[in-house]
Amino acid sequence: MSDGSPPAPIPGARLLFSLDPGVSYLNHGSFGTVPIGVQRAQQRLRDEVEANPHRFHTQGMVDRIIHTRRHVATFLGADPDGSALVPNTTTAVSLVLQSVRLEPGDEVLLTDHGYGAVALAAQRRCRRQSATARTVALPLGATDDEMLSRVRAALRPGKTKLLIIDQISSATATAFPVRKIAAAAREHDIPVLVDAAHVPGMLPVDVGAIAADFWVGNLHKWAFAPRGTALLSVAPAWRRRIEPLIVSWEQEQGFPLSVEFQGTLDYTSWLAAPAGLFTLRTLGWEAVRSHNAALVAYGQRVLGAALGAAPADLPQPTHPDLAMRIVPLPPGLATTMPEAVALRHHISDKLATETAVNPWNGRGLLRLSAQVYNRAEEYDRLAERLPPLLASYRRS
Structure with a gap:
């Protein structure tokens, strides 16, 4: 299981996709992304x-x-x-x-x-x-x-x-x-x-x-x-x-x-x-799984710290290869589906970052994904910019 450190990128993997370079796409889990090939x-x-x-x-x-x-x-x-x-x-x-x-x-x-x-x-x-x-x-x-x-x-x-x-x-x-x-x-x-x-x-x-x-x-x-x-x-x-x-x-x-x-x-x-x-096998499926699990662990750690969550408050994966992790949002945010959708759109519009936000048992959860096209700096950037965005969003 990952120790939370970012993995080395898989060489050339980012070039296999046609994603908008101006957007941090941290939500592979919702709709996937289709390689160019x-x-x-x-x-x-x-x-x-x-x-x-x-x-x-x-x-x-x-x-x-x-x-x-x-x-x-x-x-x-x-x-x-x-x-x-x-x-x-x-x-x-x-x-x-x-x-x-x-x-x-x-x-x-x-x-x-x-x-x-x-x-x-x-x-x-x-x-x-x-x-x-x-x-x-x-x-x-x-x-x-x-x-x-x-x-x-x-x-x-x-x-x-x-x-x-x-x-x-x-x-x-x-x-x-x-x-x-x-x-x-x-x-x-x-x-x-x-x-x-x-x-x-x-x-x-x-x-x-x-x-x-x-x-x-x-x-x-x-x-x-x-x-x-x-x-x-x-x-x-x-x-x-x-x-x-x-x-x-x-x-x-x-x-x-x-x-x-x-x-x-x-x-x-x-x-x-x-x-x-074929694309998955060409990249090396074990390498992909290892990369994604380590990268999303890093993302959860840096974003959780930025939002003031103690390590014990961050749910740990129940399987070592999971490429998705969640970060609990501050209480009162995204507690219903309409609120979660509105916050997700706000993050997308203001931070050029795609994430998943879901309500679960009265608490808003931000779900991060990691795929071979993602980089550690995308999670770092979100960790830097999300806390002030949420603070202003709650006041609005």
């Missing part, structure tokens, strides 16, 4: 489409999707025949929720670290079925054993029909012991959906070894794929129950093709995803 790979595919749209969509399209899926699934340790390419984690969550049978009185269990859109999807599904979306609270900085114990205690055999757990949470940058949690739920025949939106490209993962009923991760965050690329892996017992949100020509093929093929869409983001994995 991957942008060009996707553009070549788009050129191919426009040269002959009919041929592109009707001759070999399905085979190309299958080939890409196999490439991506193998990288993640997932079963290619039991996985489907989908646009994003949010889409996969809705697919799973509609496939799990809920009756009045049943419940879907989530944690208070979960992504807001996932909670909204669960609430809507439960509302339609007269079921309940229930949330279990997990303390910030809890150990793996504490998280496992609290989730296990919250399970209600016979009533809990689905547990949704993050592998890395978005707002709190916390890694969860999903393999142990899935095993605990399996003791009571409770299916588990692992929201691994931030995992591909950030952490090594063996999806098969996690043994969750459902696992979904975005490739367009940390694996350098074009946006709109994710993989949903489904355990054998559930595959015949997965129905696409939109019915198209591969419906009779069943999962995964029935989910993947949806007629006239832009599939080029999926087909260019292997170019993103």
Whole structure:
């Protein structure tokens, strides 16, 4: 684990991206960034489409999707025949929720670290079925054993029909012991959906070894794929129950093709995803992970100190390779989502710096990301300029 010192930059890495040099982009975790080489790979595919749209969509399209899926699934340790390419984690969550049978009185269990859109999807599904979306609270900085114990205690055999757990949470940058949690739920025949939106490209993962009923991760965050690329892996017992949100020509093929093929869409983001994995391997994935973890640790340390936070008040990572960390904001700032959005925009406009700001249990959290294009001086600059900005912002 990093000691908080900044790492040496990876030579040439910054030149692989087309980011605005006038902006400190410290928010890779929200939307990712697509390397120039991957942008060009996707553009070549788009050129191919426009040269002959009919041929592109009707001759070999399905085979190309299958080939890409196999490439991506193998990288993640997932079963290619039991996985489907989908646009994003949010889409996969809705697919799973509609496939799990809920009756009045049943419940879907989530944690208070979960992504807001996932909670909204669960609430809507439960509302339609007269079921309940229930949330279990997990303390910030809890150990793996504490998280496992609290989730296990919250399970209600016979009533809990689905547990949704993050592998890395978005707002709190916390890694969860999903393999142990899935095993605990399996003791009571409770299916588990692992929201691994931030995992591909950030952490090594063996999806098969996690043994969750459902696992979904975005490739367009940390694996350098074009946006709109994710993989949903489904355990054998559930595959015949997965129905696409939109019915198209591969419906009779069943999962995964029935989910993947949806007629006239832009599939080029999926087909260019292997170019993103190639970029990651070319840089050296271990070097990337080590660099990013060390750099974000440095950023958390200098920004936390600038905001007057004691080292003990800075949540430490629950996995050594995490490339995101959080810094608690002064009390009273960004305690609601509208306030967090307004502050994030203010930081962007006034400091030319992109960060993530989220409310969590009545406290505003600033989440830092680190990627190979970032430099220590960007965090130093934010640490120097953010405190006076926040002081004036509170007075306004």
